[in-house]
Amino acid sequence: MAFIPHTPDDVAGMLEVVGVQSIDALFDEIPRELRAGVLDLPPAMCEMEVGRLLAERAASDGRPLNFIGAGAYEHHIPAPVWAITTRGEFYSAYTPYQAEASQGTLQLIYEYQSMICALTGMEVSNASMYDGASALAEACLMAVRANRAASSRRILLPRTVNPTYAQVAKSIAGQQGIVFETVDFDRSKGRTLLESLQPYAGQDINALVVQQPNFFGNLEEADQLTEWAHQHKILLIAVVNPIAMALLSPPGQWGSAVGGNLGADIVCGEGQALGVPLAAGGPYFGFMATRMQFVRQMPGRIVGRTVDAEGRPGFSLTLQAREQHIRRSKATSNICTNQGLMVTAATIYMSLLGGEGLSRVAAACLQRTADLVARLCAISGVKPAFTAARFHEAVLLLDRPVAPVLAALARRGIFGGLDLTERYPELGHALLVCATETKLDADINAYAAALGDIMQSSRAAA
Amino acid sequence: MAELQAREPLIFELGKSGRRAGTQFPPQVTGSAEIPAHLRRAAPPLLPEVSELQVVRHFTRLSQMNFSIDTHFYPLGSCTMKYNPKACNSFAMLPEFLGRHPLGPEPQGFLACMYELQEMLQEITGMQAVSLTPMAGAQGEFAGVAMIRAYHRSRNDLGRTEIIVPQAAHGTNPATAAMCGCTVKEIACDANGDIDIDALQAAVGPATAAIMLTNPSTLGVFERKITEVARIVHAAGGLLYYDGANLNAILGKVRPGDMGFDVIHMNLHKTFSTPHGGGGPGSGAVGVGARLRPFLPIPIVDKDGARFRWLTERDLPQSIGRLSGFMGNAGVNLRAYIYMRLLGRDGMVRVAEFAALNANYLLKRLQAAGFEAAYPTRRASHEFIITLKRENRLYQVTAMDVAKRLLDYGFHAPTTYFPLLVPECLLIEPTETEAKEDLDRFCEAMIAIRREMEQEPEKLSSAPHTMPVRRLDDVRAAKQLDLSWKPAA
Numbered sequence: 001m002a003f004i005p006h007t008p009d010d011v012a013g014m015l016e017v018v019g020v021q022s023i024d025a026l027f028d029e030i031p032r033e034l035r036a037g038v039l040d041l042p043p044a045m046c047e048m049e050v051g052r053l054l055a056e057r058a059a060s061d062g063r064p065l066n067f068i069g070a071g072a073y074e075h076h077i078p079a080p081v082w083a084i085t086t087r088g089e090f091y092s093a094y095t096p097y098q099a100e101a102s103q104g105t106l107q108l109i110y111e112y113q114s115m116i117c118a119l120t121g122m123e124v125s126n127a128s129m130y131d132g133a134s135a136l137a138e139a140c141l142m143a144v145r146a147n148r149a150a151s152s153r154r155i156l157l158p159r160t161v162n163p164t165y166a167q168v169a170k171s172i173a174g175q176q177g178i179v180f181e182t183v184d185f186d187r188s189k190g191r192t193l194l195e196s197l198q199p200y201a202g203q204d205i206n207a208l209v210v211q212q213p214n215f216f217g218n219l220e221e222a223d224q225l226t227e228w229a230h231q232h233k234i235l236l237i238a239v240v241n242p243i244a245m246a247l248l249s250p251p252g253q254w255g256s257a258v259g260g261n262l263g264a265d266i267v268c269g270e271g272q273a274l275g276v277p278l279a280a281g282g283p284y285f286g287f288m289a290t291r292m293q294f295v296r297q298m299p300g301r302i303v304g305r306t307v308d309a310e311g312r313p314g315f316s317l318t319l320q321a322r323e324q325h326i327r328r329s330k331a332t333s334n335i336c337t338n339q340g341l342m343v344t345a346a347t348i349y350m351s352l353l354g355g356e357g358l359s360r361v362a363a364a365c366l367q368r369t370a371d372l373v374a375r376l377c378a379i380s381g382v383k384p385a386f387t388a389a390r391f392h393e394a395v396l397l398l399d400r401p402v403a404p405v406l407a408a409l410a411r412r413g414i415f416g417g418l419d420l421t422e423r424y425p426e427l428g429h430a431l432l433v434c435a436t437e438t439k440l441d442a443d444i445n446a447y448a449a450a451l452g453d454i455m456q457s458s459r460a461a462a
Numbered sequence: 463m464a465e466l467q468a469r470e471p472l473i474f475e476l477g478k479s480g481r482r483a484g485t486q487f488p489p490q491v492t493g494s495a496e497i498p499a500h501l502r503r504a505a506p507p508l509l510p511e512v513s514e515l516q517v518v519r520h521f522t523r524l525s526q527m528n529f530s531i532d533t534h535f536y537p538l539g540s541c542t543m544k545y546n547p548k549a550c551n552s553f554a555m556l557p558e559f560l561g562r563h564p565l566g567p568e569p570q571g572f573l574a575c576m577y578e579l580q581e582m583l584q585e586i587t588g589m590q591a592v593s594l595t596p597m598a599g600a601q602g603e604f605a606g607v608a609m610i611r612a613y614h615r616s617r618n619d620l621g622r623t624e625i626i627v628p629q630a631a632h633g634t635n636p637a638t639a640a641m642c643g644c645t646v647k648e649i650a651c652d653a654n655g656d657i658d659i660d661a662l663q664a665a666v667g668p669a670t671a672a673i674m675l676t677n678p679s680t681l682g683v684f685e686r687k688i689t690e691v692a693r694i695v696h697a698a699g700g701l702l703y704y705d706g707a708n709l710n711a712i713l714g715k716v717r718p719g720d721m722g723f724d725v726i727h728m729n730l731h732k733t734f735s736t737p738h739g740g741g742g743p744g745s746g747a748v749g750v751g752a753r754l755r756p757f758l759p760i761p762i763v764d765k766d767g768a769r770f771r772w773l774t775e776r777d778l779p780q781s782i783g784r785l786s787g788f789m790g791n792a793g794v795n796l797r798a799y800i801y802m803r804l805l806g807r808d809g810m811v812r813v814a815e816f817a818a819l820n821a822n823y824l825l826k827r828l829q830a831a832g833f834e835a836a837y838p839t840r841r842a843s844h845e846f847i848i849t850l851k852r853e854n855r856l857y858q859v860t861a862m863d864v865a866k867r868l869l870d871y872g873f874h875a876p877t878t879y880f881p882l883l884v885p886e887c888l889l890i891e892p893t894e895t896e897a898k899e900d901l902d903r904f905c906e907a908m909i910a911i912r913r914e915m916e917q918e919p920e921k922l923s924s925a926p927h928t929m930p931v932r933r934l935d936d937v938r939a940a941k942q943l944d945l946s947w948k949p950a951a
Contacts, residue, residue, distance in 0.1 A: 002809040003545055004816050005897035014823040014898060026818040027715050029684045029841050034716045040585050044806025047549045054800065057571030058558035068563045071787050078486040080518050082555070088532025089525035092546050095741040097538075097877075100929035101466070101869045104527035105740040111473050114946040118507040124945045127741065130597040133787035141641075164787050171759070171783030175608055175642045219501050246507060247497050253504075270787060280572050281564030281788030282597070283743035295943070301741065306939035309924070312469070314931035318939040324600070324637035325880070329646045334637035337598040337731065341739030344521075351473050351517045352486045355506030364488045370495035389498050407567075415566040437488035 002044060065443055066415045067372070069393045069434025070215070071132065071162050072281065073273045075243070075361065076438055077345075078352050081275045085345045095301070095337065099316040105340065106315035109303040112347040119245040119350075120238075120267045121252020122289035127301035128338045132239070132270025133165045135286030136209065137172035138299050138333055139237045139268045142290075143207035144178060145332070146265070146297040149233040152204040158183040158192040160214035161239060163423045181205075187426075190218040190386030190395060194228060201232055207265075211239040212248060216432065217369070217393025218386055219248070226255030226264060238264035242287070243273045243365065244391045246358040266290045275349025276342050285339035285346065296322060299333030364437035365392035368444070372435040375448040381455050385430055392436060395420065398429040400458065406431075408454045414447055467526035468930050474947050476520060477511040485514065508949065527930050528740070529874045535900050539845045539877035539889025540632070540680065542710045542732035544896075547804060550736065550797040559796065564788035572796070573770035577763045579799040586810065587709075587726050588719025589749030593758040595790040599707065602727025602746025603638040603674070608782040609725055609750065609757040610672045610701050611642055616757075616780065619699065622671040626700075628657060630680045630881035632707060644671055651883075655681040655837045657691055666698035676705040677721065678712065678843030680881045681836065682821075682889065692722030701725065701753075709733040710893070711818065711844035714811030724751045733813075734798035745794040756780040761789055816894035817844035820901060824892050827905045832912060836884045845891035847884050848876075854886045857915045861886040863922035864911055870928045871907035 006014075011023070020026060027035070045053070066074055085091070089104065096102030096109075109127045116125035129135035140155050155173075157166055157180040170180060184196045191214060208229040212220050222238070229236040238251035251264035272284035290298055296319065304318035324331040353361065369392045376382050381399035398405060402419040409416035417433035424430055435444065512520070529536065536543035562569050580592040596602035607625065614622040625639035626647045636646040649661040662673075673695050677685045685691070692702055704718040704726035710733045718726045730736050730745040738744075750758060760781045761772035772789070775781060805813065821842040828848060829835055836847035850861050865875030865888065877889040892901055914921045926932065 001812055002805050003547065003895050004812055005895065006816060006819070010898040011819065014819055017826050018819070018822045019826070020822075023815045023819055026815070026822055026841060029686055030712070030716050031686065031689065034689070034720055036588075036715055036717050036720065039714050039807055039810065041582055041807040041810060042803065044809050045803050047804065050549065050800055050803045051553055053803070054553040054556060054575075057574055058556040060571040061558045061562060061569040063558055063561055064566065066561070066563045066566065068565050070565055072564055074561070074563065076486075076488065078483075078514075080514060080521075084518065084521045084525070086551060086555075087522070087525045089528045089530045090740055091551070091737045092531035092543075093528045093740045094536070094538060094541055094543060094738040098529070098865065098869060098875050099934050100866065100926045100931055101529040101534075101874060102527075102740075103930045104467070104524035107470065107472070107527070108521070108524050108740075110945075111947070114472075114474065114948075115507075115509055117946045118509055124943075130601060130743075130791075131787050134597070134601070134785060162787070164784060167784045168786065171608070171785060172604070172641075175604075175611070177643065219498070222501070245503070247503055249501055249503050250507070277560035278563050279560050280562040280569060280792040281790070282786065283791035283794050284787070285743070292943070295945070302945060304939040305944040306935045306942075308934050309932040312931060314934045316934045316936055316939050318936070318943070318945075321940075323633075325633040327637070328633045329636035329640040331633070331637040331640070334600040334604060334634045334641050335598070336600045336634050337738075337742040337744040339597075339739075339743045340741030341737065341743060344740060347473075348517060348521050351510050351512060351520070352483045352514060353509070354477075354482065354511050355509045356482065356511075357487045358509065359506050360487045360490075364491045366497070367491040367493040367495045370493060389501065391497075410567050415563060418565050437491075440489075 064413050064415050065446065067417050067433050067435060067447060068415050070418045070432055071270055072278055073436055074278055074438050075273055075436050077275050077277060080352065081345050081348045084348055085341060090344050091341065096317060103315060106303050108344060108347055110305055110315050112343050113303060115347065115350045116287050116289050119242055119250065120289045121250030121263065122267050123292040124295050125287065125289040126298050127303060128343045129286030129288055129300055130339060131284045131286045133168035134172065135268035135288050136165045136239055137169040139266045139288060140169055140173045140178055140207065141176065142266055142297050142299060143235045143237055146294045147206050147235045150204055150206040152206060153178045154181055154205050156181050156183050156200060156205060156208040158185060158209065160185045160192050160216060161209055161211045162215045189388040190216045191220050191388050192225060194224055197228055205234050207235040207237050209237045209239060213241060213244055213391040216386060216395045217390040218388040219390060222254045230255055230261045235265040238267045240267060240269045241273065242269060242271060243358065243362050246362040271346050274346035276345055283339060283342055285342035297332060300335050300338055361437050368435040368437060368439050369394060372433060372444050375444055376451060379452045379455055385427060393432060393434045396431045396433060398431060400429060402429050402431050405454055409450055412450050414450055466930050467523050470520065470523045472947055473510045473512060473520050476516050479511060481511045481513055483514040483517065534872060534874050535896060535904060536874040537876050537890050537892050538874060539891040540707055542891060542893060544735055544893035546735050546737045547801060549804065550800040553800050554793050554796040568771050570770055573763050575796055575799045577765055577770050579795055580763060582802050583728060583747055583749060586713060587749045588717030589726060590752050591755045591758060592747055592749045593762045594747045594795045595759045595761065595785050596727065596746035596748055597786055597791045598742060598744040599727060599729040599746045600634045600638060601785055602748050603634055604641055605748045605759045605782060605785060606703050606725045606727055607638050607642040607644065609754045612757040612782055613754055614671060621669055624669040625671055626665050626673040629883050631674060632680060632705060635674045635705060655679060655683040655840060656685060656687050659687060659690060662691060662694055666694060666700060670698050670700035672701040672703050674703040674705055676708050678708045682843050682846040683837050683840040684843055688721045707732065708843065711814055713814040715814050719751060725754050730794060730798040735801045736794045736797040743791045743794050745791045757782050759783065759785050813894050820892040820894060820896055821845055824890065824901050828908060831905060831909045836887060845889060848888045848890060849884050850886040853915055857919045859915050859919055859922045861888055863925060866933065867911050867922045867925040868907060869926040873904055873907060
């Protein structure tokens with residue numbers, strides 16, 4: 001029997017101890033009329049058969065050459081990362097409620113929190129959220145709790161923030177009546193316009209969200225935007241890419257030190273790039289960091305270092321009075337289980353790469369994307385959409401509809417990017433492309449050759 | 463006795479300036495791409511400077527400071543800590559699955575698995591449709607309550623903002639209600655653990671949005687009056703929400719849809735054995751009856767002829783929307799799918815049967831050893847509650863002391879102090895994958911601990927004695943916050 005260790009003798013002996021004739025008698029408190037009939041499910045398969053089935057399905061999905069980013073990024077994952085992460089002692093443990101028997105997981109989370117603080121330049125980090133999008137939703141809820149200067153529930157959300165994040169923030173935070181005001185972007189530079197914020201000056205606004213690099217891959221003028229927010233007593237929520245943090249000014253340093261207000265107030269983002277595979281969209285993990293003054297408003301688990309009864313250092317879950325299992329309806333969030341295993345992978349990844357390795361990865365992403373844009377824009381009918389400095393993504397404009405071009409590329413085994421036509425119709429035939437350090441010259445050449453070919457043959461056909 | 467790795471320095475303390483794990487660095491690139499000076503970081507982030515072997519050794523040693531299902535019996539009530547089959551992980555980590563970008567053309571092989579998973583979950587729960595999007599149980603709850611609100615709103619029934627929960631509900635239930643802008647009304651249970659029907663009758667009314675129930679309840683017993691509860695709540699215009707935390711107890715025996723529930727979330731990381739991962743990732747798939755179907759969170763997998771595709775906003779304009787950046791915890795869902803194929807129809811029913819057998823056996827043995835069941839007249843579901851209030855009075859030992867002492871005997875502690883309404887309680891869930899010998903060893907440890915209570919209670923109050931650390935100073939942890947490592951000045 002699959003994963004059931006009982007022998008017939010065990011069952012007989014156990015039933016005798018319980019004092020019933022059959023296993024079915026253990027369900028005698030369920031009203032008869034509610035009892036289920038035989039379920040319409042497939043019969044069991046052995047491991048070999050299931051392995052064959054899954055291998056066939058995986059093979060049918062193939063291994064395309066991928067140039068899509070848009071919030072999930074293909075990076076090299078060092079061999080030790082998942083070899084260690086899938087050790088049963090990490091994989092099959094649970095939330096470290098019994099601290100003495102969970103020091104491994106607890107210390108790891110403390111190290112993770114330290115690394116997120118180092119990357120973002122913030123004072124405190126939690127133990128993770130579900131993913132980047134839901135982390136932004138929670139950051140918005142947190143900002144409403146934390147900003148005592150504002151009494152409204154209005155949050156400024158630029159259109160350069162990942163549109164799916166905006167949808168998720170609305171689905172989640174909208175339930176508590178939070179209203180999102182859309183802020184437009186500069187059509188030529190592809191970044192948030194300070195002038196678009198001006199109408200909100202002096203209004204009762206809770207927070208401004210800034211994504212760096214933004215959804216188009218462009219770099220926002222983060223210092224200006226942060227200063228503007230703080231001048232108007234608005235909290236600044238930063239959404240950042242953790243790999244880019246190796247090269248970019250961290251949110252903890254944004255804005256100006258004047259008035260003791262240096263830095264973003266809440267930082268969140270998608271952690272997937274740190275050693276977590278693309279895996280069709282999950283599981284990933286969200287990270288969240290803030291100033292010490294807001295730590296009690298932060299959702300999620302937090303690990304602290306303390307001492308044991310003999311004065312030796314040890315780790316435990318702390319500030320639990322914020323959480324649902326203690327505070328119930330007054331908790332900062334309903335989050336319970338988060339993304340512990342993904343945090344394990346990310347902590348190992350960051351340890352292996354270190355500051356220099358991460359900078360090397362980021363620099364390679366920057367250069368590879370610059371190379372890709374240069375090669376693709378050499379093709380007739382392809383040009384860059386924006387002139388702002390960028391990190392590892394770029395919006396390209398085609399002289400024809402994007403979808404058929406992407407479909408033709410896919411037939412050649414290339415995922416050529418994300419079609420932005422529906423998300424940003426005003427941009428025209430816009431395509432978002434990405435190249436990370438995993439894209440070598442040969443890959444970029446293959447993409448450019450295929451695209452050149454497709455553009456030419458479809459022009460010939462027209 | 464439990465043998466765990468002793469203290470391990472912080473990874474930062476192992477580092478040395480100039481040490482690198484160079485094999486993991488990407489090839490050097492040539493080119494002139496640069497970040498503009500005013501946006502550039504002044505100095506690289508302060509991460510560890512360690513070798514690859516140091517990393518491997520450090521994290522391997524940290525893993526050895528943990529209890530886990532793979533190494534220890536882990537009867538943590540309400541969490542269903544059963545064996546996580548290795549095949550589920552191996553097959554979910556096939557390179558084609560791992561390499562797939564979520565925004566590429568829809569991967570037919572992967573989506574076929576997700577579609578079949580939806581169908582199987584529908585059948586098991588007796589619901590009409592399933593969305594795999596929620597990323598944990600609490601997010602599934604959020605989706606459920608948001609759908610309930612959307613349903614009432616769609617009928618222009620705007621005053622329904624109250625969620626009723628039993629006193630013993632999981633903390634996530636009231637927290638979720640609050641996240642959805644609802645207020646919470648708690649109702650009592652009777653002495654046998656069933657819902658107090660009079661209290662329910664008094665609680666429902668035109669403001670009732672729904673009742674959230676776990677069945678079997680958090681008290682470890684089946685809610686026998688469920689049909690009456692459903693009738694009362696529906697008659698008052700409310701809906702029934704099923705918290706699937708304890709679904710393991712009833713797989714194939716009774717279906718939430720047949721009990722009258724309108725919406726359910728499942729914890730795939732409990733019932734369908736995906737890993738708990740030291741605190742996630744979970745997956746909180748939701749199932750609904752016909753009334754709530756239009757409001758399901760997206761994306762959902764659908765089949766158009768032979769082709770699988772994601773349903774989006776366009777297909778479900780009344781959806782409560784998106785809850786994740788992509789497709790929820792796709793890889794967790796894939797592991798659950800593999801588990802269900804390995805078990806099949808008969809294996810699924812055996813889960814509930816042997817979970818119930820193990821729980822009832824362990825309960826009877828502990829009772830015979832002098833421990834007091836919280837609900838002695840009731841069958842255990844897949845878990846049960848022992849109360850130590852007598853031991854607390856006689857020997858001044860607490861449930862926490864017993865929990866910590868169990869660690870010394872090599873057992874992860876049961877859930878303690880939940881549900882809150884049973885004093886000094888241990889919520890014990892052995893799961894179906896534990897052998898009789900392991901249950902017997904656990905009983906023997908409890909008997910030995912009982913003897914220690916009488917003869918040397920200080921052994922309990924100062925436990926654990928064999929872990930990497932002794933009991934931790936939680937007050938200091940919360941007062942003198944030390945939440946991240948900083949280099950010595």
